[in-house]
Amino acid sequence: MLKLAWAITRLNVWVARIAAWLIVPIFVLLMADVIMRYLVGSAAIWTAEFAQLIFGVYAVVAGGYLLSERAHVSVDIFYGKFSRVQKAKVDLATSVLFFLFVGVLIWQSADMAWESVAKMESSYSIWNPYIWPVKLAIPIAGILLLLQGLVRVASDIRTAAGYENDPETFGKQAGDDPSH
Numbered sequence: 001m002l003k004l005a006w007a008i009t010r011l012n013v014w015v016a017r018i019a020a021w022l023i024v025p026i027f028v029l030l031m032a033d034v035i036m037r038y039l040v041g042s043a044a045i046w047t048a049e050f051a052q053l054i055f056g057v058y059a060v061v062a063g064g065y066l067l068s069e070r071a072h073v074s075v076d077i078f079y080g081k082f083s084r085v086q087k088a089k090v091d092l093a094t095s096v097l098f099f100l101f102v103g104v105l106i107w108q109s110a111d112m113a114w115e116s117v118a119k120m121e122s123s124y125s126i127w128n129p130y131i132w133p134v135k136l137a138i139p140i141a142g143i144l145l146l147l148q149g150l151v152r153v154a155s156d157i158r159t160a161a162g163y164e165n166d167p168e169t170f171g172k173q174a175g176d177d178p179s180h
Contacts, residue, residue: 005151006169016065022058046127064144068171087174088159109138
């Protein structure tokens with residue numbers, strides 16, 4: 001189990017590191033858009049839309065990594081004051097909501113992606129790029145998030161039982177100190 005948890009966490013870290021590089025083409029495309037507006041008086045028809053498509057992939061594929069780093073937004077009014085064992089127990093109790101959300105996300109996005117790929121869907125803009133790869137990224141990202149969620153549950157069970165968890169295997173661990 002530890003090797004599988006480590007592999008899932010490393011996979012999400014690897015995907016996030018690759019996704020981080022997507023900022024470069026987004027930046028270049030948006031800069032080209034601005035430069036073209038000032039030099040020529042109008043932007044190319046494809047730069048802003050292409051940047052949006054890349055950003056769509058960038059935004060969804062890092063969810064598993066964010067979960068491993070405990071980087072999702074949380075309300076720490078009460079939770080932040082709990083001990084790490086109490087935090088693990090609360091996380092376990094609320095994990096049902098997480099898995100319900102991720103299950104619906106994967107189910108609905110897989111259906112949407114399947115239809116999009118089958119139709120080779122495009123954006124219907126003047127440029128008309130294919131958008132099915134972006135839609136396909138959503139269920140893939142959901143699966144990565146689900147896998148990291150399973151690792152998080154295993155980590156929380158181990159923490160509640162009094163075991164220490166290696167952050168390389170289970171991701172960042174909650175501490176006893178207040179979060180902020």
